[in-house]
Amino acid sequence: MNEIITIASGTWKNVLRMKVVYFLILCALVLVASAINYDVLSMGLQKELMIDVSLVLNSIAAMLVVISLTFEIPKELREGVASTLLSKPLGRFQYLIGKMFGCIVTGAVICALIAVGSFFIFNMSFGERIGVTMFQTHLLVILALIPMSALGVLFAVLLPEVIAPIITVVVVWFAFSTKFLAGIPVLYGGILPDLDLFNFRANAVYQVQIPWMYVLLVTLWGICYAAFALSLASIVFERKDIK
């Protein structure tokens, strides 16, 4: 357990220590705030636009965190950062889990900062309270980090260093459009993820509340899918030669 926490905290400390991360968060918030200038061009939809833009930027931030993971794992393995742990019997599994948790925590912190910042800007701009659905949709962006991080870990150990980030982006991108496979068990949701299950930006804009039961179950799906991806990653990682 300690090993996992060490790896995880190493990961989030690495990212959250960088000043550029906070600069990017600030940029995102400036973009959110700029939505208010589109009142004429959108014919009075600036409020809806702001809600949506904050969610879009938050999702992109989550994606970037996962991509950074796919750069980091191969680099660490190459530099032999965790070589003592990796030589232990359970070490490799612990390393992967630690990396995944580190990524989730990093993403959660960054996304939460963007969400809270957006809520603040929204409240300042329109003097309105934050709707439950707005909160729920931002929460879902954070929860989507669970399966996304697991995918990042999987591709980082499965694929060569150069193409792992690209494939991760492509898979995450298309994982939002797997709905047409919904009739095929195992393939849908089991092997291929449906990240659109976390995507309710339109609900936030139109304030159609999401049942909390759904939020709970979709979290459960994220955990199950992460377990799937991580066990697949472990099988591959066990067999990998690490210098």
Next chain:
Amino acid sequence: MKRTPIYVIILVVACVASTILAMKLNTMQHSFCPEKKDLSGSPIAGFHKFASDVKWMRLVNYLGSLNTVDESNVKQVAERLEELMKLDPNLEKIYKDGALIMSIADPDKTIEFLTTACNNQYLKNNWQIPFYAGYVMMHNAKPANYEKAAEFFEMSMKRSGSDTGASYVVSSFFRAKAKDMVQKDKSLKGDEKLALLKVLYGEWENNQKMGAEGSYRNDGANTQNLNDRLIKALKDVKVASEDYKPTSDGKKYADMVISKVFDKAHICSNCTAPYDAGEKYCSSCGTSLPVWGLCKNQACKKPLKNGNAPFCIHCGAKQK
């Protein structure tokens, strides 16, 4: 190496559990996000709403560059609106600001878009959209389909309830019904005023049959409303105006309506002005009127106070 079987077991169990959950979630989301299954399937990573925001602003910009929407550009406008509907079907502005802009250039397409909006789950309480659909059907469609227009107005009435701001919806509904009747019933010879009276009387009869319960148009305010409309329609049928000459058929029908609906309301059969107890001639037009509200005492026979007081103010006789 010996841990591999454990990983395989976890892998299989997790895979089965996630697919079961995902399928459940996929159906579950239809209840609070029904538009999801009809959204555009193009792989845009779930950025449908954002794509719609951008496309909407580009459309506003594009419309600003056009002088008018006519045959030369209506196709492009319709295409852009269709794209928006696939991305963001709940966006009211697509229909209220977007579709209506092409109602003259392409009324059929406009009605098609508005019909989609009428069936939209999120917009199911919006009464303006069916009203616009009926309006376009009545005024822009060629040929006008009054029957369909009346259906849209009826939908609008059901949605607006007894919202007093929507009384023009009710007017439009009856007018569409009347125009439909004129179109179908050749014996009316294009007499829209008589048709309107017939429609209103039909509505009144219906309300009587259904009694107090049932009809959404049958609460107190609306009954009053219907009576006012009937009086106005009666006047229109009976009194000549610049562009209308009363017909004998019309007058006969109006008398029948007066005797059925207003037997206790006492209005002049010629000009529909109300009159009081004991009055023998209409104060507005001089027509002879059936006298009502007189004292029961044969020796007195003077008008009662308000026409229905329990005791006569002239002789003191008890009336009932």
